[in-house]
Amino acid sequence: MLKVENLSVRYMQRFSPPVLAVDRVNFQVEEGEMVGLVGESGSGKSTLGLAIMKLVSPSGKIVGGRILLNGRDLVPLSEKEMRFVRGREISMVFQDPMTSLDPLMRIGDHLIETILTHEKISKKEAKERAIKLLQDVGISPDRFYDYPHQMSGGMRQRVMIALALALNPKLVIADEPTTALDVIVQDQIIDLFKNLRNQFRVAIVMISHDLALELEATEKMAVMYGGWIMEFSRSVDIAKDPLHPYTKALLKAIPNIELNDQKLISIPGHPPDLSNPPKGCRFHPRCPYAEDLCREKEPPVHVIDGRYVKCWLFGSDRR
Amino acid sequence: MTNTILQVKNLRKHFPVTKSFLERLISGETEFIRAVDGISFHMKKGEILSLVGESGSGKTTTGKLVLRLYKPTSGKILFKGRDITHLEGEELRSIRRHMQVIYQDPYASLNPRMKIGDIVKDPLEVHGIASGREAKEMVLDVLEEVGLSPSDRFYDLYPRNLSGGQRQRVAIARAMITKPEFVVADEPVSMIDVSLRASILELMLKFREELNLAYLFITHDLAVAKYISNRIAIMYLGKIVEKGPTEIMFSKPLHPYTRALMSAIPVPTLGGRRERLKLKGEIPSPINVPSGCRFHTRCPYAEDICIKKEPELVEVSSGHLVACHFYSS
Structure with missing residues (x-):
């Protein structure tokens, strides 16, 4: 249902050269799928997530590629046309529910306002829908008149999810939806996403820095580095057999409670400066397998058993 | 007991809830946030x-x-056998030379207007350890040790010139320059990119070897705790609910809260989710602490006694203590 093709996003900066934050990325999401x-x-x-909603301006600009949502390209759409796409077809959940909710507005009114802005129905019908939405995300209807500050972090995030679902979108983009939450609440929110997915067939793109969480929660995932998607495949394949050297290195750098006497190995060096990215493969300065070719030429995307990997190690031409 | 660096006995900290004049008229009583509500533990040198x-x-x-940095409401803190609970002024400062802190946010914990060299040098001057040329030499040495090399280049930089990982190295250098025996590290790697976390943890371990220093490592991340610590204490609403040697805490967690926490940690290599011990709701407000066992509102096994009586922390095996009625006999 969502197909991102060769998408690039550039940010202009005042005192330094422009940054290509997302550089010709490709991935797709099927209906009802949870993709990391x-x-x-x-x-x-995060830029990629915002770009799918076409929310990168004014400092950023989509400079190439296509965003196909059920076959229709969103890139050429005007801001006015996008207003009908946002909320109805794609919606978004952000990291910090405290700053994304109006502190002076009761959560029920938030929901009603969202519904009435987009749909011509009576206030009574909107209220019924709002109560139903709260129930869908596991909030009891007697919290309808609560203000955001009366709720816990996890509850507020549930309200954000209810708002995102208010207009029955087919795709929800969740940017670090659990980062501000504790592990047990994080787990509850992931469960909620899974239920919603099963119940409403809504596809979820979950953006996170937490590789372990993504590997557990999602069906497919894209591993990004320096504006590129380095690896895209089923999460279980990445968990059991990561292909890209960056993914492999990350898995060695994070603690795993299932292992005893684990030795953590951090990745040497630093992430690339995208206003002046390294030549060739962007990971080569930190890659243990880097060869001359990697330092000179950008690696192509290889497809191996339905898995995508952007690395010189995998071409049949090089084996 | 000469091996003990820190002893905490029945420590409490209650913060009064600030109220407006009108609210005080209506409710009369002052409410308290029972942030720390009677905890005891000890730490050995190098632990x-x-x-x-x-x-x-x-x-x-x-x-x-x-x-x-806070005054306790009640309880005792002994540092190397000396009661520091009520120390003030110069006496407190002389103790602080031996205890340092590393904070979570390296963007907020370093003064943006100070050069790296001056930030790291500051403790030397505050404690009168060294000044002038000697101090500078010591700063350059410790910057090298934390991997900010060449140190003379970093000396004149400002925090804004550094990445998050490098800033945390500065914070570690500042903590280590007085050669402390005890360091509180409050979520020191939570804001560091995952690819660099291991190197910060390694650095902290290196200083432990060198100085035989003890860390009180504060974290929400059990996976990091497992990696770095000798012992783990699990806190819930101001109390320690379980503590013990790290291996035992992971191989034989007893308290339902510990088990729930452990089962909620994502495991990267399974390609699926593990069996969970699921809890309802979220941590209650520390103003209205539940009666009896304060965990009973979320505990899937709670019985009558848990609502009525607060469980004591009892030792179930050597060094492994749990506060739960199911394990008290």
């Missing part, structure tokens, strides 16, 4:  | 003890109490 976008800060994962 | 809990569990307040 994982990466460290500066990898482009 | 790493992790305090693990959710937000609101009181772990950060505990760290600030033992550093005497």
Whole structure:
């Protein structure tokens, strides 16, 4: 249902050269699927999420590629046309529910307002829908008149999810939806996403820096680094047999409670400066397998058993 | 007991809830946030003890109490056998030279207007350890040690010139320059990119070897706690609910809260989710602490006694203590 093709996003900066935060990325999401976008800060994962909603302006601009939503390209759409896409077809959940909810507005009114802005129905019908939405996300209707500050972090995030679902979108983009929450609440929110997915066939793109969480929660995932998608495949394949050297290195760098006497190995060096990215493969300065070719030429995307990997190690031409 | 660096006995910190004049007229009584509500533990020299809990569990307040950045409401803190609970002024400062802190946010914990060299040098001057040329030499040495090399280049930079990982190295250098025996590390890697976390943890371990220093490691992340610590204490609403050696805490967790926390940690290599011990709701407010066992409102096994009586922390095997009625006999 969502197909991102060769998408690039550039940010203009006042005192430094422009940054290509997302650089010709490709991935797709099927109906009802939970797909992860994982990466460290500066990898482009949040920009990619915002770009799908066409929310990168004014400092950013989509400079190439297509965003096909059920076959229709969103890139050429005007801001006015996008207003009918946002909320109805794609919606978004952000990391911090405290700053994305109006502190002076009761959560019920938030929901009613969202519904009435987009749909011509009576206030009574909107209220019924709002109560139903709260129930769908596990909030009892007697919290309808609560203000955001009266709720816990997890509850507020549930309200955000209810708002995102208010107009029955087919795709929800969730940017670090559990990062501000504790593990037990994080787990509850992931459960909620899974239920919603099963119940309403809504597809979820979950953006996170937490590789372990993404590997557990999603069906497919894209590992991003320096504006590129380095690896895209079923999450279980990445968990059991990561292909890209970056993914492999990340898995060795994070603690795993199932292992005893684990030795953590951090990845040497630093993430690339995208206003002046390294030549060739963007990971080569930190890659243990880097060869001359990697330092010179950008690696192509290889497809191996339905898995996508952007690395020189995998071409049949090189084996 | 010469091997003990820190002893905490029945420590409490209650913060009064600020109210408006009108609210005071209506309700009369002052309410308290019972952030830390009677905890005891000890630490040996060179030991790493992790305090693990959710937000609101009181772990950060505990760290600030033992550093005497807060005044305890009651209880005792003994540092190397000396009661520091009520120390003030110069006496407190002389103790602080031996206890340091590393905070979570390297963007907020470094003064943006100070050069790296001056930030790291500051403790030397505050404690009168060294000044001038000698101090500068010591700063350059410790910058090299934390991997900010060449140190003379980093000396004149400002925090804004550094990445998050490098800033945390500066914070570690500042903590280590007085050669402390005890360091509180409050979520030191939570804001660091995952690819660099291991190197920060390694650096902290290196200083432990060198200085035989003890860390009170405060974290919400049990996976990191497992990696770094000798012992783990799990906090819930201002109390320690279970503590013990790290291996035992992971191989034989007893308290339902510990088990729920452990089962909620994502495991990267399984390609699926593990069996969960699921809890309802979220941590209650520390203003209205539930009666009896304060965990009973979320515990899937709670019985009558749990609502009525608060469980004591009892030892179930060597060094492994749990506060739960199901294990008290």
